[in-house]
Amino acid sequence: MTTASPARLEVDYAGSERLTMNMGPQHPSAHGVFRAVLTLEGETVVGVDAVIGYLHRCHEKLAETLTYAQYPSIASKTDYVAAMTSEFAYVRAAETIGKIEVPKRAQYLRVMAAELQRVASHLLWLGTWCMDMGGALGGGATIFLYCIRERELILDLFESLVGARLLYGFYQVGGVRYDLPAGWTATCRETVDLIDRRIGEYESMLDDNPFFMARCQGVGVISRELAEDVGISGPLLRGSGVAWDLRRADPYSSYEDFQFLVPVESSGDCFARYGVRMVEFRESLKIVRQVLDGLPEGPVSSRPGLKSVAQTRIPKGEAYARIEGPRGEVGCYLTADGSAKPYRMKWRGASFSNLSVLPHIIPGHKVADVVAIMGSVDPVFGEVDR
Amino acid sequence: MTSDQARTLIGARFSSAQIDGPGGALVVTVPLDQWAAFAQFAKDDLGCRYFSFLTAIDWKELGLEVVVRLDNLDDNMSVTMKTRPGPGVSLCPSLTPLYRGANWMERECYEMFGIQFEGHPDLRRLLLPDDWQGYPLLKSYAVDTPYPPYR
Numbered sequence: 001m002t003t004a005s006p007a008r009l010e011v012d013y014a015g016s017e018r019l020t021m022n023m024g025p026q027h028p029s030a031h032g033v034f035r036a037v038l039t040l041e042g043e044t045v046v047g048v049d050a051v052i053g054y055l056h057r058c059h060e061k062l063a064e065t066l067t068y069a070q071y072p073s074i075a076s077k078t079d080y081v082a083a084m085t086s087e088f089a090y091v092r093a094a095e096t097i098g099k100i101e102v103p104k105r106a107q108y109l110r111v112m113a114a115e116l117q118r119v120a121s122h123l124l125w126l127g128t129w130c131m132d133m134g135g136a137l138g139g140g141a142t143i144f145l146y147c148i149r150e151r152e153l154i155l156d157l158f159e160s161l162v163g164a165r166l167l168y169g170f171y172q173v174g175g176v177r178y179d180l181p182a183g184w185t186a187t188c189r190e191t192v193d194l195i196d197r198r199i200g201e202y203e204s205m206l207d208d209n210p211f212f213m214a215r216c217q218g219v220g221v222i223s224r225e226l227a228e229d230v231g232i233s234g235p236l237l238r239g240s241g242v243a244w245d246l247r248r249a250d251p252y253s254s255y256e257d258f259q260f261l262v263p264v265e266s267s268g269d270c271f272a273r274y275g276v277r278m279v280e281f282r283e284s285l286k287i288v289r290q291v292l293d294g295l296p297e298g299p300v301s302s303r304p305g306l307k308s309v310a311q312t313r314i315p316k317g318e319a320y321a322r323i324e325g326p327r328g329e330v331g332c333y334l335t336a337d338g339s340a341k342p343y344r345m346k347w348r349g350a351s352f353s354n355l356s357v358l359p360h361i362i363p364g365h366k367v368a369d370v371v372a373i374m375g376s377v378d379p380v381f382g383e384v385d386r
Numbered sequence: 387m388t389s390d391q392a393r394t395l396i397g398a399r400f401s402s403a404q405i406d407g408p409g410g411a412l413v414v415t416v417p418l419d420q421w422a423a424f425a426q427f428a429k430d431d432l433g434c435r436y437f438s439f440l441t442a443i444d445w446k447e448l449g450l451e452v453v454v455r456l457d458n459l460d461d462n463m464s465v466t467m468k469t470r471p472g473p474g475v476s477l478c479p480s481l482t483p484l485y486r487g488a489n490w491m492e493r494e495c496y497e498m499f500g501i502q503f504e505g506h507p508d509l510r511r512l513l514l515p516d517d518w519q520g521y522p523l524l525k526s527y528a529v530d531t532p533y534p535p536y537r
Contacts, residue, residue: 053513060498061522065529228459231437231487244459320411320455320466333453335443344523346441346453353439356490385513 018046023370025054031128032381036358036370043366048359055385063345068094068312071342073169075332078347079383080166081124084117084158085325086383087171090345092252093321093334094173098314105298106175107254112291113158113170114253114323115284116188119195120154121326122277122284123147126202129375133215143202150198153191160184173312175301185292192285199281206274216270220361220373223268230360231353234328235280236377239265239272246324258290270376312340327351327378349383387461392432399431400424413466421469422479422505425454429484433458434465437487442499444525449473450499454481454488471501480506498523 024035033054039047059078063071075090076083088110095102102110127147155165160181162168170177206212222232227240237244245262247255263279265272316338322331328350337343354377362370389412393405396414403424404415416424428434434456443451449472457464471478480503481488492503493512500521503509511518519534520527 053511053515056513058522061527061529225435226486228435229437229486231439231485242459249459249462329438331439333439333441333455344443346439348439352490353487356487360486 017041021367023367025051031375031379032384034355034374034379034381034384036362038362038367038370040367043368045362045365045367045370048362050355050358052355052381053385055381057386059347059386060345063090063342063347065341067340068173068314068342071345072171072173073167076167076169077382078349078386079325079327079330079351079380081380081382082117082121082326083167084113084170085323085330087168088114088253089321089323089325089330089332090334091171091173092323093319093332093345094314094336094342096319096321097317097334097336098173100174101302102175102253103299103302104254104296105179106300106302108291108295109176109180109300110171110253111255111258112288113161113168113176114325115287115291116154116157118284118326119281119288120151122281123151123154123195125277125326125375125378127151129372129378130206132371132375133212143205146198146202150195153195157184157188157191160187172301172303173314174303175299177301179300185295188288189292192288196282196285199278203278213271215369215372216274216376218267219270219365219369220376221268222357222361226357226360227268230357232328232357233350233353234325235273235276236354236357237328238263238276240268241266246322246329250322252321252323257294258287260284260287270372273376313338314340314342322348325350327380327383328354330383347383347386349386351377351379351381351383352386355379355384387433387458387463389463392463392465395431396427399427411466412464413468415468415470418469418471418478421452421467422481422484424467425456425481425484428456428465428467432456432463432465433460434463435459437485438464440481440488440491440495442495442501442523444499444523445470446525447473450476450501452478452495452501456485476501477504478502479504480509482506497521500524 019040021038021040023038025033035051037049038045072087072090075086079086127144130143131141159165162170222240224241227237243262243264248262260283263276265275314336318335320333322329330350331348333346334342335344396403402417406413436457436459438455438457440454445451451468451470453468455466478501480492492506495501496509497511497514
């Protein structure tokens, strides 16, 4: 047990007095509503009690009251920074139980949306994280504004595809809701090329920056053993030396058709996680290009024009569907009882498991490092609290 | 270790375990008293060191069911383990001493289903307010149950 709650805090007056400090729940570096009760000895953290739940909306209970046609657009509100991949996990679970075919074109469009979403999500991560790391990076907000500028381009693409900028409802059981509008492909190619060039600019600002290196190298090391034991996933797991990417290990939605690298770093620190994500940017853009090149013709849904609740019935059964989201394994464990609504849905949020590693890695670091570590974990609290 | 090898090994070691699952997935239902022993076996002998998730399902009069998914990342093999404490029973041995990832998930299950995880080092609420009444994910808990302490 590494967490220490304030009630059980031992105060030692022999010269090593301990201080309990609340970080959050409205701390800008938390990227959401998160409270860390830090136990400090001087500037060094000796214990962390993570307090979550401020954004809890009981998604799992809600899912039991909504049909398979209704919930996907609510699922996007779990991880609202990567809404596309959240919907993806839910519809895939329902399709697995119902043995519902998804047309090839819909599978490719799903991959494309998921990869653009990964780039958008990583852009937000890079921008906010660098802002947390502060003045060392040329005034802090520089990279943030650059990243937001590029993220806007992807949101514009989504807006012209779906009509919404943050929460999409693009995926539905059996396919996707919309086909590409005219001229969309050309805009998408331009955007992808532009972002590809800009990522090189960010790297040149960060990679050899001694302040940046000092703040993230050797900070927040997660060992491979701890990574597996806690069940962290995504860039954190790959930053800890585990070559595990669900797109490769358990291919879904025609991911086996695309060529891409799975970056792995072995040092397990903040810099390793940064390195993994920077490669993922380019790999995602590569996948988007391949989708655009090889997009097959055909319908975008195997069940178009659903008009009644009865048409969304899924037979009795259970399935666990997992997706490699920007933050890691987004899983949906669905139990169906043959009606139009799930009997039970468990949401395995990548951020939930990733965040639960914090009490194991933060002790021993300085308070300022907590900010760097939090940012490198990239939690989205909609997904942690659900 | 392939899924078939694991299946044989489980059959040999845990004769009372039921092994099934759709489409070749390894779903093992073990008696409650073998819950922790099976998890230890899965970690040591099946190489399932990756803790994916823990949750529970309320089967109304049949009682609760606890579900855990473990992965073997080296061999790309997964085991879903289940147990049923029985009608009216909400006690289950904790897996937190074995897998640190079970810590928060068991805390969540404790407040959502009222399951007491025996051996959990810190079984406190996780997501809900401290003064919450009832266990929301039980089927007997209505969605529109009012939250009383509006003071």
